[in-house]
Amino acid sequence: MAELLVVRHGQASFGADNYDRLSEVGHEQSRLAGEALREAGWVPDRLVTGTLERQKETLRSMGFDAEPEQHPGFNEYDFHDLLHVRFAGQVPEAVKGERKTHFRTLRETILDWQKGGCAGAKESWSEFEARVAAALAFATDTSARRVLVISSGGVIGQLVAQALAAPKPMMMELNLQVKNSSMTRFVFSGPRFFLNEFNATPHLAPKDRAGLLTYS
Known part of the structure; x- marks a missing residue:
């Protein structure tokens, strides 16, 4: 089966006039996430982001240089x-x-x-659900075996809830857990779509990186 790795953007600029930019911490989180993937030998053959600047900045800081595709369904609510x-x-x-x-x-x-x-x-809730489903269909309608998506916490929560057929409120409980630059992995084949790993941050595990763990 193919893999869909959805990474939440790095820390954005909470409280700033323009939230839609990464902080210095966000750039470092993203750099370390990209470095960890390359060290593990996981190199994507398709890149997708939403249209938000913090998502695009995350991908650039991760160090993957190929031109990404964009789908607005991966944007946050x-x-x-x-x-x-x-x-x-x-x-x-x-x-x-x-x-x-x-x-x-x-x-x-x-x-x-x-x-x-x-x-x-x-946007209504049903419209949000529909566009996330459309973004998922877009990302998985491919011959690529490793698809890297940069998205946001609410979308990741919804994708996980969808994969688990969970009740609607579970999306919000998952959303609040999603760490900046965390990796959520799915496997897929045609319409089959399963959760494999949720909210992993191996790149932030060393003790000297504890201060880089953020949620907003």
Whole structure:
């Protein structure tokens, strides 16, 4: 069977005006992830990213130089838009800047979105599900044996939940666990698609790299 390795982008710029860029830590996480794959002899023969800058920067820092394909289905859901709708344009400052409050609100908002809440958002939950499924079909409709995808936490959570036929809320529980630059591996053959490994960070395992482990 062929392999689909989905890597979450490196740490982005939390709290900055432009979140969609990697931090210095994010670039280092990505570099180490690429280095670990090459040391293991795992070299992709197809590269795919979403269209977000933090995803494209991650791939570049990983050191794989071939021109990637892009599919917007691998982009993260627009949490800022969902918050704007939920709070009628008045998002509390604590949600923007305090990590604990931010992630608690993230979980509550996505669970509500899954149930049909956040009416008026740019994207409904069913539309998110559909585009992630389309992105998966795009990435696995190939003769390539090793496909590397750079995506985001919500999409990875949804792919894992889909592979396990898990209830909708499980996507959010998985999403919150996904570490920056982590590797989630699937195997596939035609329509058959299975989870093989979730959220692995062997490149961050050494003690002297403990400070590089991040979630946002």
